[in-house]
Amino acid sequence: MPSHHPLSRRTLLRGSGAAVAGAALWPVLDQASASGAPDIDSGSYTVRFDKNREQTIWGLGFEIQSDSIGSGNNGMPDVVSGVPYDLTDSERERFYQQILKGGTNRGFRYCRLAMGLYHRGLDSTKKHMVDRYQGQTTLLADMLKKSGVEGVAAEYWSPAPGWKNNKSYIAGRLASFSPDALDALGDAMVGDLKYLSDRGVPISMWGLQNEPRYKTKYASCQYTPEQYLKTFKAVAPKIRKKYPDALIHADSQDGWSGEIGKAIKADADALGCVDAWTYHRLGNGDHNSDRQITEDFSSGRSGKHVFCNEFEYLHGGTTDWRTINTAQSIMNWMTFHNSPTWFWLHALKPTTNSESDGYSLGFWRPPNVKNPERFRHIKERHWDFNPRNWNAVAGFLRYMPWNSVRYHVDEPRHTGGKPYTEHRIMAWRTPGGKPALVVTNRSEKDSFTYTVDTQTKGDFHGHRYGPSTHNKSVGTKNGPKLTLTLPPLSIEFWTAD
Numbered sequence: 001m002p003s004h005h006p007l008s009r010r011t012l013l014r015g016s017g018a019a020v021a022g023a024a025l026w027p028v029l030d031q032a033s034a035s036g037a038p039d040i041d042s043g044s045y046t047v048r049f050d051k052n053r054e055q056t057i058w059g060l061g062f063e064i065q066s067d068s069i070g071s072g073n074n075g076m077p078d079v080v081s082g083v084p085y086d087l088t089d090s091e092r093e094r095f096y097q098q099i100l101k102g103g104t105n106r107g108f109r110y111c112r113l114a115m116g117l118y119h120r121g122l123d124s125t126k127k128h129m130v131d132r133y134q135g136q137t138t139l140l141a142d143m144l145k146k147s148g149v150e151g152v153a154a155e156y157w158s159p160a161p162g163w164k165n166n167k168s169y170i171a172g173r174l175a176s177f178s179p180d181a182l183d184a185l186g187d188a189m190v191g192d193l194k195y196l197s198d199r200g201v202p203i204s205m206w207g208l209q210n211e212p213r214y215k216t217k218y219a220s221c222q223y224t225p226e227q228y229l230k231t232f233k234a235v236a237p238k239i240r241k242k243y244p245d246a247l248i249h250a251d252s253q254d255g256w257s258g259e260i261g262k263a264i265k266a267d268a269d270a271l272g273c274v275d276a277w278t279y280h281r282l283g284n285g286d287h288n289s290d291r292q293i294t295e296d297f298s299s300g301r302s303g304k305h306v307f308c309n310e311f312e313y314l315h316g317g318t319t320d321w322r323t324i325n326t327a328q329s330i331m332n333w334m335t336f337h338n339s340p341t342w343f344w345l346h347a348l349k350p351t352t353n354s355e356s357d358g359y360s361l362g363f364w365r366p367p368n369v370k371n372p373e374r375f376r377h378i379k380e381r382h383w384d385f386n387p388r389n390w391n392a393v394a395g396f397l398r399y400m401p402w403n404s405v406r407y408h409v410d411e412p413r414h415t416g417g418k419p420y421t422e423h424r425i426m427a428w429r430t431p432g433g434k435p436a437l438v439v440t441n442r443s444e445k446d447s448f449t450y451t452v453d454t455q456t457k458g459d460f461h462g463h464r465y466g467p468s469t470h471n472k473s474v475g476t477k478n479g480p481k482l483t484l485t486l487p488p489l490s491i492e493f494w495t496a497d
Contacts, residue, residue: 040414040420040423040448041446041447041448041449042448042449042450042451043411043412043420043423043448043449043450043451044412044451044452044453045409045410045411045412045425045450045451045452045453046409046410046452046453046455047407047408047409047427047435047437047452047453047454047455047456048407048408048409048410048455049407049427049429049435049454049455049456050455051407051408053405053406053407053429054338054405054406054407054408055334055338055339055340055405055406056340056403056404056405056406057334057340057341057400057402057403057404057405057406057428058109058340058341058402058403059106059108059109059110059150059341059401059402059403060108060109060110060330060341060342060343060344060393060396060397061108061109061110061111061112061153061309061341061342061343061344062100062108062110062111062112062343062344062345062346062347062361063111063112063113063114063310063343063344063345063346063347064082064083064111064112064113064118064140064143064346064347065082065083065118065346065347065348065349065350066082066083066084066085066113066118066119066136066139066140067080067081067082067117067118067119067120067132067133067136068080068081068082069117069118069218069353070217070218070353071352071353071354071355072353072354072355073216073217073218073355074217074218075170075217075218076117076120076169076170076218076219080132080133081350081366082118082136083095083347083348083364083383084139084140084142084143085133085136085139086350086364086366086367086381087364087381087382087383088381088382091364091381091382091383092143093146094383095347095348095362095383096143096146096147097147099347099348099361099362099385099390100143100147100148100149100347101147101148101397102394102397102398103394103397103398104397104398104401105148106148106397106401106402107147107148107149107397108147108149108347108397109149109150109204109341109402110149110150110151110152110153110204110205110341110343111140111143111144111149111151111152111153112152112153112155112309112310112343113140113152113153113154113155113196113201114155114157114210114219115129115154115155115156115157115158115192116129116156116157116158116159116160116169116219116221117157117158117169117218117219119131119132119136119137119196120132120169120219121133121136122160122161122162125162126160126161126162126167127160127162127163127188128160128188128191128192128195129160129192129195130195137195137196137199137200137201138199138200140152140196140201141199141200141201142200144200144201144202145200150202150204151201151202151203151204151205152196152201152202152203152204152205153204153205153206153207153247153309153343154192154193154196154203154205154206154207155205155206155207155208155209155210155252155309156189156207156208156209156210156221157169157209157210157218157219157220157221158170158172158219158220158221159174159185159188159189159221160188160192163175163181163185163188164221169218169219170216170217170218170219170220171215171216171220171221171222172221172222173221173222173223173227174221174223174227174231177227177230177231179234182230182231182234182235183234185231185234185235186234186235186237186238186239187238189235189238189239190238190239190242193206193239193242193243194242197243203243203246204246204247205246205247205248205249206239206243206246206247206248206249207248207249207250207252207278207309208228208231208232208235208236208250208251208252209221209223209228209251209252210252210253211252211253211280212228212251212252212253212260213253213254213258213260214253223260225259225260225262225263226263228250228251228260228263228264229260229263229264229267229270232250232264232270232273233267233269233270233273236248236270236273236274237273240273247275247276248273248274248275248276249274249275249276249277249278249309250264250274250277250278251264251277251278252278252280252309252310253278253279253280254279254280255277255278255279255297255301255306256277256300256301256302256304256306257296257297257300261277261300265300265302271302274302274304275304275305276304276305276306276307277301277304277305277306277307278306278307278308278309279297279306279307279308279309280308280309280310280311281308281311281329282310282311282312282313282314283311283312283313283322283325283326283329283358284313284314284315284316288325288329289325289326289328289329289331289332289421289424290332290421292329292332292333292335292336292337293332293336293418293419293421297337298336298337298338305338305339305340306337306338306339307333307337307339307340307341307342307343308329308333308339308342308343309341309343310343310345311326311329311342311343311344311345312344312345312346312358312359313357313358313359314355314358315358316358317357317358318357318358318386318388318389319388319467320388320444320466320467320489321442321444321489322388322389322392323388323389323391323392323465323466323467323489323491324392324440324441324442324466324489324490324491325392325442326344326389326392326393327392327393327395327396327438327440327465327491328424328440328442329342330342330393330396331424331425331426331438331440332424334406334426335406335409335424335426338406344361344389344393345359345360346359346360346361347360347361347362348360348361348362348363348364348383349362349363349364350363350364350365350366350369351363351364351365351366351369351371351372351375351378352366352369352371352372356386357386358389360386360389361385361386361389361390361393362383362384362385362386362390363375363378363383363384363386364378364381364382364383365378365379365380365381365382365383366380366381367380367381368380387467387468387470388467388468390470391465391466391467391468391469391470391491392465392491394465394470394471395438395463395465395471395491395493396438398463398471398493399436399438399463399493399495400428400430400436400438401430401431402431403431404428404429404430404431404436405428405429405431406426406427406428407427407428407429409425409426409427409437411425421442422441422442422443422448423439423440423441423442423443423448423450423486424439424440424442425437425438425439425440425450425452426438427454434495434496434497435454435456435460435495435496436493436494436495436496437452437454437493437494438491438492438493438494439452439484439486439491439492439494440486440490440491440492441486441487441488441489441490442489443488443489444488444489445488446488447485447486447487447488448485448486449483449484449485449486450482450483450484450485450486451481451482451483451484452481452482452483452484453480453481454479454480454481454482454496455480456479456480456496457478457479457480458478458479458496458497459476459477459478459479459496459497460476460477460478460479460482460494460495460496461473461475461476461494461495461496461497462474462475462476462477462484462492462493462494463492463493463495464490464491464492465490465491465492465493466489466490466491467489469490474492477494479496482494
């Protein structure tokens with residue numbers, strides 16, 4: 001555990017906030033119906049700093065593409081290409097400071113590492129993962145150290161091929177679920193993590209399998225609920241013994257509410273190894289941020305944390321509306337489900353991959369490739385921001401430090417008790433005790449005015465983000481009551497002295 005971590009992981013898990021009630025279930029609103037919501041142009045809010053805190057927000061996570069994947073997620077090319085490997089020395093430093101640290105002293109806390117996909121080298125037995133190119137793990141360790149990221153959320157996209165029935169990273173299942181085979185697999189997975197940690201990559205989280213229901217054209221391994229349960233019970237205790245402070249989560253797709261989650265919940269030994277339930281709820285269609293208001297991700301959590309460890313736009317790239325929707329995904333997971341963290345998919349994606357626009361906070365140009373016309377300005381081995389996605393996340397990295405404490409906000413509701421979906425608010429105190437809040441306006445045409453009683457005297461300083469706006473100062477207002485008028489498609493952070 002890095003020395004700057006204020007509490008052990010087990011302490012954070014057991015004492016980070018109040019119990020979560022199940023979210024009220026209202027009809028899911030897609031983008032079209034949300035834009036047709038009742039015409040409301042203002043609302044009154046009260047930040048309840050006078051009541052008990054809701055939860056500690058550990059910090060945000062991202063994924064790193066440290067090896068190649070085919071355009072459109074089609075295959076795993078032999079070509080060696082990834083981040084930080086492809087970047088020049090100066091571009092690596094700029095990436096660490098401007099994206100991972102977000103221009104602050106902290107920035108992102110966790111780096112999701114796709115075992116079997118973006119870390120997929122093999123030893124001679126094809127049962128143990130090692131670097132696929134010279135210095136891969138050393139580069140990752142240097143990236144974490146220089147950017148201040150705490151450690152990796154190591155998660156398997158596939159076990160090593162030597163353990164699978166098709167002897168491939170792509171598709172297939174485990175070759176055997178016998179006790180001896182699973183015991184040996186557990187030792188090998190501990191060995192994979194030890195390979196990383198021995199080379200300076202701390203282990204903050206661990207997951208058995210990314211999206212275990214799916215067969216894909218890139219690294220994957222399918223499990224039935226019974227197979228996942230047997231494997232998890234064999235491997236998770238070994239991970240816990242070797243890395244007692246690492247958070248263990250399941251099932252990286254449907255959390256406690258999927259069939260795998262239900263199988264784990266019915267087994268006391270397996271449930272005892274789970275620290276958090278992880279979901280993949282993306283930004284497309286009816287998976288937009290309203291879903292965290294309308295659906296129940298909390299009532300069956302059995303005292304465990306719940307969070308989204310992958311968010312992106314799978315179809316259609318990014319849009320101006322999606323900038324605000326992304327910010328609201330962060331806020332709604334935390335407000336309605338007490339999530340202690342949230343993960344964007346990729347820090348950087350290559351200019352040559354068709355999915356990069358909806359997946360990335362920025363683009364890098366690999367060497368020796370023909371760049372698409374829109375990326376002509378990016379030199380080989382250099383990178384640039386993807387503003388619509390980056391501006392959605394950047395304010396949280398800058399104004400919501402690790403271990404900030406969220407507080408409840410009394411907010412207006414539509415007839416029938418529905419919270420406003422186009423206009424969201426969240427408030428917290430920093431670890432140093434300073435009040436802060438974020439407000440959004442997802443409407444594409446109308447302004448919205450927040451009247452917020454912060455119960456805090458003194459000055460609040462405002463900074464605006466949007467599809468093409470980054471950290472724009474919007475003045476100072478004196479508390480305790482703030483009147484904030486947000487233009488369409490905007491996010492504002494207000495922080496007290």
